[in-house]
Amino acid sequence: MPQLVVSGLTLGAVYALVALGLLLIFSAARVVNFAQGQLLMIGAYLAIAAQVRHGLPAWAAYGLTLAAMALLGVVFMLVAWRPLRGRPTHLVILTTIAMGIILENLALIVWGPLPVSLPAPLVGRPWRVAGGVITMQQMFVMGTTMLALVALSLFMTRSRFGVLMRATAQDLDMARLVGIRVDRTIAAAFAIGSGLAGLAGLLVAPLYLAEPTMGGSLGLKGFVVAVVGGFGNLPGAVVGGLGLGLIEAFAARYVSAEYRDAVAFIIMIAMLCVRPRGLFGETVGERV
Amino acid sequence: MLEVEAISVAYGPVRALTEVSLRVAPGEIVALLGANGAGKTTTLATISGLQRPRAGVVRFEGQPISGLAVEAIVRRGIAHCPEGRRVFAGLTVAENLLAGGAIHPARTDFSADLARIYTLFPRLAERAGQHAWSLSGGEQQMLAVGRALMARPRLLLLDEPSLGLAPLLVAQMFAAIARLNRESGLAILLVEQNASVALSVAHRAYVLENGSVRLSGAADALARDERVRAAYFGG
Numbered sequence: 001m002p003q004l005v006v007s008g009l010t011l012g013a014v015y016a017l018v019a020l021g022l023l024l025i026f027s028a029a030r031v032v033n034f035a036q037g038q039l040l041m042i043g044a045y046l047a048i049a050a051q052v053r054h055g056l057p058a059w060a061a062y063g064l065t066l067a068a069m070a071l072l073g074v075v076f077m078l079v080a081w082r083p084l085r086g087r088p089t090h091l092v093i094l095t096t097i098a099m100g101i102i103l104e105n106l107a108l109i110v111w112g113p114l115p116v117s118l119p120a121p122l123v124g125r126p127w128r129v130a131g132g133v134i135t136m137q138q139m140f141v142m143g144t145t146m147l148a149l150v151a152l153s154l155f156m157t158r159s160r161f162g163v164l165m166r167a168t169a170q171d172l173d174m175a176r177l178v179g180i181r182v183d184r185t186i187a188a189a190f191a192i193g194s195g196l197a198g199l200a201g202l203l204v205a206p207l208y209l210a211e212p213t214m215g216g217s218l219g220l221k222g223f224v225v226a227v228v229g230g231f232g233n234l235p236g237a238v239v240g241g242l243g244l245g246l247i248e249a250f251a252a253r254y255v256s257a258e259y260r261d262a263v264a265f266i267i268m269i270a271m272l273c274v275r276p277r278g279l280f281g282e283t284v285g286e287r288v
Numbered sequence: 289m290l291e292v293e294a295i296s297v298a299y300g301p302v303r304a305l306t307e308v309s310l311r312v313a314p315g316e317i318v319a320l321l322g323a324n325g326a327g328k329t330t331t332l333a334t335i336s337g338l339q340r341p342r343a344g345v346v347r348f349e350g351q352p353i354s355g356l357a358v359e360a361i362v363r364r365g366i367a368h369c370p371e372g373r374r375v376f377a378g379l380t381v382a383e384n385l386l387a388g389g390a391i392h393p394a395r396t397d398f399s400a401d402l403a404r405i406y407t408l409f410p411r412l413a414e415r416a417g418q419h420a421w422s423l424s425g426g427e428q429q430m431l432a433v434g435r436a437l438m439a440r441p442r443l444l445l446l447d448e449p450s451l452g453l454a455p456l457l458v459a460q461m462f463a464a465i466a467r468l469n470r471e472s473g474l475a476i477l478l479v480e481q482n483a484s485v486a487l488s489v490a491h492r493a494y495v496l497e498n499g500s501v502r503l504s505g506a507a508d509a510l511a512r513d514e515r516v517r518a519a520y521f522g523g
Contacts, residue, residue: 160394161394163379164387166378167379167383167384167387175390176359177338177358177367177374178390178436180359180390181359
């Protein structure tokens with residue numbers, strides 16, 4: 001039972017990171033990026049390529065992965081968003097789905113279909129707490145997620161660039177009228193959002209194996225979490241992520257392991273029926 | 289300082305402006321009057337770069353600016369406070385003002401700008417930490433003007449600052465507009481449907497009709513003009 005809590009929270013933290021990236025991109029570009037899970041997968045593979053293939057130390061491999069993912073985010077924005085600026089949102093959303101398919105197949109071509117693993121960066125004895133065991137990697141995943149939440153929240157509310165990003169999201173033309181270079185703020189949002197997906201990828205790869213199709217379900221779970229948390233609310237996304245991880249772990253143990261993935265969508269549908277603004281959705285306007 | 293020369297604008301096949309010319313001199317308040325759909329808002333949008341003229345040219349301080357991007361035109365010194373206020377609803381009052389200063393370097397000291405805006409509109413100082421959506425219509429209009437001032441413009445384009453405001457607030461808003469012009473010599477191009485209040489603060493005015501300039505002249509002369517009175521003063 002305590003073990004279920006630990007594994008649920010760990011996976012939940014990964015969902016939360018996917019959702020945070022999704023929200024950041026949404027916060028500036030007003031687009032739900034359905035390729036977020038595939039970006040996560042690319043992040044996992046890049047970390048594996050750097051660390052396992054090229055033998056870089058973990059810190060260097062992680063740094064390179066995050067930098068490459070930020071760059072990929074900008075490319076993603078230039079390819080999938082910029083040409084469609086001002087067009088109906090559903091076109092952009094479809095484009096992000098297409099980008100996800102492309103990324104997944106590229107990974108299949110480059111890295112092949114077989115699962116590969118990434119060694120955990122921190123080695124040490126697992127902790128025993130209240131009858132459960134927490135590995136170093138699990139601690140690392142949860143700690144990093146919390147750190148990412150705090151850093152992002154501060155960035156969006158306290159930094160001038162964060163304020164300009166939120167202004168861009170709320171009214172693109174008005175943002176241009178006050179002189180915000182909106183292409184830059186939106187590119188930055190895609191860079192950070194993609195970097196967060198990469199972070200989730202390199203955190204999850206040592207826990208599970210990396211494979212080209214790993215992104216699909218993680219990306220959708222991130223979306224579910226964002227919706228349940230009240231789309232736009234960063235702490236809500238983290239609470240939603242951890243909650244979903246827990247519920248899934250318990251449902252898999254006590255209800256049915258086969259229906260594990262269905263749980264997320266049942267929760268989302270129920271939430272949309274009962275409280276469409278999500279757990280922490282605000283009544284008006286603000287979407288950080 | 290601003291010269292609009294024979295601009296024509298069309299939305300698809302629909303002509304919005306036909307060879308509109310107007311100028312604003314430094315230190316001047318110029319009113320742009322006209323009925324709904326006369327082309328007032330389109331004129332402002334063309335000056336600030338949201339619309340491209342099909343023909344004609346807009347010059348600011350001697351340089352042609354029509355064709356520049358919106359973000360570039362505000363950097364030249366023209367701030368556009370558009371119709372409907374368009375405050376950033378989810379940002380606080382202080383954050384809206386910060387966003388208004390987006391064209392200045394990140395380390396710019398805005399304390400003098402903020403002091404000036406808060407003196408002009410004390411209500412904004414009281415509500416600095418509140419989200420813009422929670423403000424009343426009048427406060428949002430003050431915020432929209434204050435945000436435009438943060439760019440430190442030399443020319444302010446104001447679109448319908450009286451829209452939807454109670455008479456007392458309209459009077460306060462126009463007092464603030466006159467004060468801005470008087471104290472800092474800010475040139476203002478003012479679009480208004482409320483002709484009498486606009487002419488009371490403006491030095492000169494243009495009257496647009498169906499996308500063309502129909503009349504122009506000194507504000508007090510236009511205020512006495514029979515045609516203006518008949519069309520815009522309800523009698």
